Amino acid sequence: MRFADAIIAWIDRLYVPPVRSLLPRQTFRYAVCGGLNYLVFDPLFYSLIYNFLVAHRYIDCGFVVLSPHVAALGLVFPITFFVGFWLNRHVVFRFSPLQTHTQLVRYLLSVTGSIVLTYAGLKFFVEVCGLWPTPSKLLTTGIVTAYSYLVAKYFSFQNAKKE
DSSP states (O other), rough: HHHHHHHHHHHHOOHHHHHHHHSSSSHHHHHHHHHIIIIIIIHHHHHHHHISTTTOOOOOOOOOOEEEEEEEHHHHHHHHHHHHHHHIIISSSTOOOSSSHHHHHHHHHHHHHHHHHHHHHHIIIISOOOOOOOHHHHHHHHHHHHHHHHHHHIIIITTTTOO
């Protein structure tokens, strides 16, 4: 059994009747994979890199000095980017007819869009609407999650057949 098939089997065990009536299987898989990547892998890798690789030190790149938390963020991004891409390609949208290279470039564009949308959403809700930062982040995360799913489904992994 391939690793992706094992992940799919595990996720599908969680796809129980109350959830089944609310979300299509593909949307549920996307939510679980995104949750794992965003809420488990990202903080885990960030913590390991920040505490053991960067080790709380400033990193001198010659032209700029990075603070430890920014250096850790820069090092963890490629890891979670490729984990997210792999999960989307092999677990969520596994029957997309697009070539891997095309999917990867489109996924990079969608992630860039998510970063810009997160920044703009926080600026808007905090500075224009006057909301507190935490509720602003929650609203922004909801918007960006919906954006990410729609862009993945209709652009990055376009025409992925349903199982």
